[in-house]
Every structure is written in structure tokens, then in C-alpha cells.
Amino acid sequence: MQSFRATFPSVSRDLLNWFPGHMGKGMKQMQQKLKLVDCVIEVHDARIPLTGRNAEFKYTISGAKPHILVLNKRDLIDKRAEGTIIKRLQQDDYEAKHTLFTNCKSQSCSGLRKLMPLAQDLISGSDRFNRANQREFCIMIIGVPNVGKSSLINVLRNRHLNKKGASQVGAIPGVTRSVLNRIKICEDPPIYLLDTPGILEPNIADAETGLRLALVSCLQDHLVGEELIADYLLFLLNKQQNFRYVQVMGLKEPTDSIANALMESAIYLERTIRTKQLDGTEVIRPDVTMAAKFMIKSFRTGAFGKVLLDEDKIFNNR
Numbered sequence: 001m002q003s004f005r006a007t008f009p010s011v012s013r014d015l016l017n018w019f020p021g022h023m024g025k026g027m028k029q030m031q032q033k034l035k036l037v038d039c040v041i042e043v044h045d046a047r048i049p050l051t052g053r054n055a056e057f058k059y060t061i062s063g064a065k066p067h068i069l070v071l072n073k074r075d076l077i078d079k080r081a082e083g084t085i086i087k088r089l090q091q092d093d094y095e096a097k098h099t100l101f102t103n104c105k106s107q108s109c110s111g112l113r114k115l116m117p118l119a120q121d122l123i124s125g126s127d128r129f130n131r132a133n134q135r136e137f138c139i140m141i142i143g144v145p146n147v148g149k150s151s152l153i154n155v156l157r158n159r160h161l162n163k164k165g166a167s168q169v170g171a172i173p174g175v176t177r178s179v180l181n182r183i184k185i186c187e188d189p190p191i192y193l194l195d196t197p198g199i200l201e202p203n204i205a206d207a208e209t210g211l212r213l214a215l216v217s218c219l220q221d222h223l224v225g226e227e228l229i230a231d232y233l234l235f236l237l238n239k240q241q242n243f244r245y246v247q248v249m250g251l252k253e254p255t256d257s258i259a260n261a262l263m264e265s266a267i268y269l270e271r272t273i274r275t276k277q278l279d280g281t282e283v284i285r286p287d288v289t290m291a292a293k294f295m296i297k298s299f300r301t302g303a304f305g306k307v308l309l310d311e312d313k314i315f316n317n318r
């Protein structure tokens with residue numbers, strides 16, 4: 001029986017701290033607009049419900065406002081885990097009582113259907129609603145990069161106003177940079193959504209948090225290193241006893257060695273790279289970086305099945 005690593009070797013946090021200038025600026029702009037905000041919808045990736053949420057949001061943005069946590073990309077996790085995720089969130093954070101799971105790729109998603117009625121309900125119970133003369137409301141959409149904020153705005157706009165394409169969607173983190181696009185979502189009463197840039201915490205708590213954020217594309221792959229991300233993925237898949245990677249990557253058997261896995265996979269995929277040696281002769285080697293990219297992409301496109309990266313934290317005995 002193959003044995004696997006029980007813990008992941010330590011990694012320099014410097015590799016994982018990515019806080020471009022526009023994020024700090026974005027946070028300030030968001031704070032300036034808070035007076036006009038009636039409700040905050042925080043979007044996060046359902047594969048990491050307990051990892052990587054920006055704690056600064058709670059203290060500086062959503063603190064005094066009605067708050068909904070949307071766990072998006074629910075299509076990428078096993079539906080049966082949703083109840084346990086909610087219970088686990090409520091243990092840590094009583095504010096998590098308004099949590100919905102959404103899939104922006106499916107118009108028929110029940111979470112999408114419930115979201116605006118829940119927001120309207122929270123708004124109508126808020127102080128500002130009862131004091132305001134003007135009946136025009138604003139919901140700020142916040143979250144770390146690439147969790148689907150723009151997709152959510154588009155899908156809600158499409159659903160409630162029958163309009164398409166209000167907010168730019170992209171697979172690369174950090175697509176939304178201009179803060180505070182105000183997008184009308186409902187005519188009566190007039191409700192607007194404020195799109196905001198994805199903002200990470202300036203200091204990521206620990207290396208595993210950074211690596212989980214990298215796996216769900218909140219950090220750009222090349223900044224962390226594809227081979228390191230692939231190694232962490234291999235570690236997690238083995239821990240969860242998910243060995244689908246063996247077949248997908250063309251390996252003979254499960255392994256705990258990323259070097260062997262990538263080498264074998266590069267040969268299977270026929271990915272090679274030419275390199276020059278010191279004496280000027282060229283050698284052709286298996287391209288392990290391409291194999292790492294292939295492994296990461298396979299995870300993101302679901303080839304390894306539905307993988308809840310926070311499984312150990314949710315079912316905390318694993």
C-alpha cells in the first residue's frame with residue numbers, strides 16, 4: 001500500500017503574497033461608497049468555503065451592513081456537502097446565516113432564484129431603508145479575484161431585467177479593475193449592483209491558504225509557479241484518496257512524487273522541450289511545466305471529479 005505525505009512541506013509565503021496596487025486603491029474606493037450601500041453580497045468560491053475570504057471585508061466593508069455570503073461555482077463541488085458546509089460556517093461565523101450556493105452557468109440554479117428576494121428582504125429590514133426618503137437601493141458585490149462576481153451580476157441582470165453582458169467576465173484573476181460600475185438590476189424599486197475589483201488580503205495567512213487560492217485561480221499561476229501548484233494538488237488528491245489523476249495524466253499508479261508524476265505525464269502527453277547544454281549541444285527533455293499546466297487545467301475543468309479543497313476543514317477529522 002502506497003503511503004502519502006501527511007503534511008505539505010513549508011513554502012515561502014513570499015511566493016504567495018500578491019497584492020497589486022489596484023487592490024489597495026479598490027478597497028479605499030469601496031469604503032468611500034459605503035454610505036450609499038444597503039446590502040453587501042460577498043461572493044466566494046464554493047470549493048474553498050473556509051479558506052481565503054478577505055477578513056478585511058468584515059471589518060471595513062460589510063460590518064454594519066446586511067450581508068449575504070454567496071458560495072459560487074457550486075457545480076464544481078458535490079451537492080451532498082452543502083449542508084455540512086453551512087453548519088461548519090455557522091460554527092465560525094454567525095453572520096453566515098444568510099448563505100446561498102450558486103452556479104452562474106445554470107439559469108435554473110435555486111440559489112440564483114433566491115438571491116434577490118433575500119437581498120430585498122434584508123434591505124427592507126435595514127435602518128437605512130426605513131430612514132431614506134429616496135427609494136433607490138444599492139447592493140455592493142465584493143470578493144477575492146475570480147470567484148464569479150461579474151458573472152453573478154450578469155446572470156442576475158439577465159434574470160431580472162432580461163439584459164445581457166453588463167460586466168466583463170474573465171478566467172484570469174483581477175479582470176475587474178475599475179471600481180464601482182453601477183448596474184441596474186431591478187426597476188421597481190430601483191436596485192443597483194456595484195461591481196468591485198477582486199481584493200485579496202494584503203498578507204495571506206499561510207502557505208496552504210495561498211495554494212488553495214491559487215488552485216481556484218484567485219492568484220495568477222505563473223506568480224506562484226505551476227509545478228508548486230501541481231504538487232499541492234497532488235498532495236490534496238492523495239489525501240482525499242482521489243486517484244483519478246492516474247488515468248487522466250497517463251501514470252502507471254498513484255504517486256506522492258510530483259517530479260515523477262510530471263515526468264511520466266509529459267512523456268505520456270508527448271510534451272518535450274529542447275534545452276542547450278553548457279557545451280552547446282541540444283537535448284530534448286520531457287516538458288514538466290506543460291505537464292503541470294495540464295494537471296492544473298484538468299482539475300479546473302473537472303477531469304478529477306468534484307473536488308472540495310476544504311474537505312479537511314469541513315469534515316475536520318480528515
Ligand SMILES: Nc1nc2c(ncn2[C@@H]2O[C@H](COP(=O)(O)OP(=O)(O)OP(=O)(O)O)[C@@H](O)[C@H]2O)c(=O)[nH]1
Nearest residue numbers: 073103104146147148149150151170174175176198
Ligand atoms: N464552473 C463555474 N464557473 C464559473 C461560475 N461563475 C463564474 N465562473 C467562471 O469563473 C471565471 C471568473 O469569473 P468572473 O465573473 O470574471 O469573476 P470575478 O470575480 O468578476 O473576477 P475578477 O474580476 O478577477 O475579480 C470565469 O471563467 C467564469 O466563466 C460558476 O458558477 N461555475
